[in-house]
Amino acid sequence: MNATVSQPAHPYAGDGQHTTSYYAASANPSPERPPLRGNLDIDICVVGAGYSGLSTALHLAEKGHKVAILEGARVGWGASGRNGGQIVNGLNASLQTIGRRYGQDTARFVAGLVQEGGQIIRERVATYDIKCDLKNGNVFAALTDKHLRDLEDRKRLWESYGLENQRMLDRSEMQDHARSDLYTGGMLDVTGGHLHPLNLALGEAAAFEGLGGQIFEMSPVISVDSNAAKPVVKTVEGQVTCKTLVLCGNAYLGHVVPELTPRVMPVSTQVMATEPLGEALARELMPADTCIEDVRYILDYYRMSADHRLLFGGGTVYGGTDPKDIKAKLWKNLHKVFPQLEGRRIDYAWSGNFALSFSRVPQMGRIGGNTYFAHGYSGHGVTGSHTFGRILSEAIHGDTSRFDVFADLPWIPFPGGRTFRVPYSVMGSWWYALRDRLGV
Numbered sequence: 511m512n513a514t515v516s517q518p519a520h521p522y523a524g525d526g527q528h529t530t531s532y533y534a535a536s537a538n539p540s541p542e543r544p545p546l547r548g549n550l551d552i553d554i555c556v557v558g559a560g561y562s563g564l565s566t567a568l569h570l571a572e573k574g575h576k577v578a579i580l581e582g583a584r585v586g587w588g589a590s591g592r593n594g595g596q597i598v599n600g601l602n603a604s605l606q607t608i609g610r611r612y613g614q615d616t617a618r619f620v621a622g623l624v625q626e627g628g629q630i631i632r633e634r635v636a637t638y639d640i641k642c643d644l645k646n647g648n649v650f651a652a653l654t655d656k657h658l659r660d661l662e663d664r665k666r667l668w669e670s671y672g673l674e675n676q677r678m679l680d681r682s683e684m685q686d687h688a689r690s691d692l693y694t695g696g697m698l699d700v701t702g703g704h705l706h707p708l709n710l711a712l713g714e715a716a717a718f719e720g721l722g723g724q725i726f727e728m729s730p731v732i733s734v735d736s737n738a739a740k741p742v743v744k745t746v747e748g749q750v751t752c753k754t755l756v757l758c759g760n761a762y763l764g765h766v767v768p769e770l771t772p773r774v775m776p777v778s779t780q781v782m783a784t785e786p787l788g789e790a791l792a793r794e795l796m797p798a799d800t801c802i803e804d805v806r807y808i809l810d811y812y813r814m815s816a817d818h819r820l821l822f823g824g825g826t827v828y829g830g831t832d833p834k835d836i837k838a839k840l841w842k843n844l845h846k847v848f849p850q851l852e853g854r855r856i857d858y859a860w861s862g863n864f865a866l867s868f869s870r871v872p873q874m875g876r877i878g879g880n881t882y883f884a885h886g887y888s889g890h891g892v893t894g895s896h897t898f899g900r901i902l903s904e905a906i907h908g909d910t911s912r913f914d915v916f917a918d919l920p921w922i923p924f925p926g927g928r929t930f931r932v933p934y935s936v937m938g939s940w941w942y943a944l945r946d947r948l949g950v
Contacts, residue, residue, distance in 0.1 A: 523583035523762075526728050531860040532783035532821065533591055533708040538641055540585065540712045546726040546748035552578045554906065555743055555750045557731055558758035560590035561891060562884050564714040565630070565899020566756050566906075571721040573907050578752075579723065580745060582730030586711030588762045589891055592862030594781060594811045594823045596801045597628045597703040598648055599675070602870035602888035605667055611869070612919060619915055621671035625701055627893025630900060631710065638720075640713030643816040647800035648702030649679070649687045652695050657805050661697040675701040687798045690847045696802075704801035704813045707892065731759075731766050736881035754906055757883040758899075760891070761865035769877055773921055774865040774886045780836045781823035782844075782859035783815065784851065792818035795848055810843050820844070820851065832861040864889050868924045874898055874916040882906065 528534035554570060556563045559581035567577045581587070601608070601620065609617030635644050652658040658678075665676045679687070679696040687696065715725055729745040734755070741755035757767060761776040787795070792814045796802075801813035810824040822844045836859040845852065867873055867886030872894050874884045882902055887894040898916075905913035 526583035528584055529860045531592055532858040538709050538712055543725050543727040545728040546745050548748050550750045552576055552752050554754045555752035556756045559585040560588050561895035562899050563758035565896045566902045567723055568714055568718045569900050569903035571718055571723045577723050579725045580729045581727045584727050585715045586708045589862050589864050590711045591708035593707050595704050595707045596648055597893055600624045602890050623897055627896040630896040638717040642705045642709040644705045646703045648699050649800050649802045650697045651693045651802050651804040658695045675699055687800050688802055689795050692847055734767055736878040741881050755881040760885045761863040774867050776863040777826050777866045778861045778863050780825045780840055780861045782840050782856050784820045785855040785857050787818050789818055868922045873921050
């Protein structure tokens, strides 16, 4: 494969600076790293300084490898620095779906690693003293009795695989997590949690550099040649030749690697942050200080920030475009959950893309002999990316046992290919949204 694509300096990132999000406004100090200029020859090159790339690179650096990361914008510029900040165990596809589609051996394998991403995050925070407001506990909220039955079924299924981390909540117990009349109950995952996602990425980048790793920001990749014995990556101002290449661009890799373009579809989701509500009101609304997502197909998710803002997210736009008015898009749903916030100011509103795979299972594999990739977390990337980064590092270090399980799973193309994947997905979302409204 030898893909050469002519692109502007920042084809997806404007001037490459962070979006005007609450996370960017409250980010820990971080240096601006220079772009790659000239030629670099290194053992391992990672494309993308989001969670997947940072996790892979940090694991490899800990093993003594010489690694450089190319980032087209700033560290954590994409989904890793914009997401809801929730540590949610599991993949988008359920263990039941995985067992039915790929067999029980694969389901047992996946069950054995669904909590690993959260464990890695906690290890990183503790080992490298990363300041990212890490807190424990996430809740899946049920709006109907059917939702509650589905959560009970999920709990029993996870317990059948030896996972004992979930506890059902009745309507009264749900009030400890969200003082809202919207929910019939829910399910608490005590091993979930929430954090400041951009600060986690910045902390992992600093840890990687502390082990001798190099990060080049503002270095968008314009071509990749993985046919050569040593892969070659060209940026706007430089070139990297490496023994091993790892592609972690996810929803923002664009068309640089044609083999990967049809595998996933960028989907945007939106988040907004209220003005500071004060500790008293924040505790009144969410006494347990957990994070919450409901179980609808197009869901709401929210939590309190360290400075007592409500961070509320939801909505999807297939194809990855931004809605015209994020506040208007999200405010109606926020008001349904917490009508107590009528009249409160929204200080920040932003959008970002995640990569959706048709199967809702992340994809991992190899192009040629020495180019690896991972992508398609389908909205569950905070934990999944950290797990897949570790698995990629294991494979590059010589142990391909876990990598091979995922690499051997067949990927399912979007019906209609790249041309019709957006309208097909939109129609599908309408159908599932209708089922949510009807409670079936």
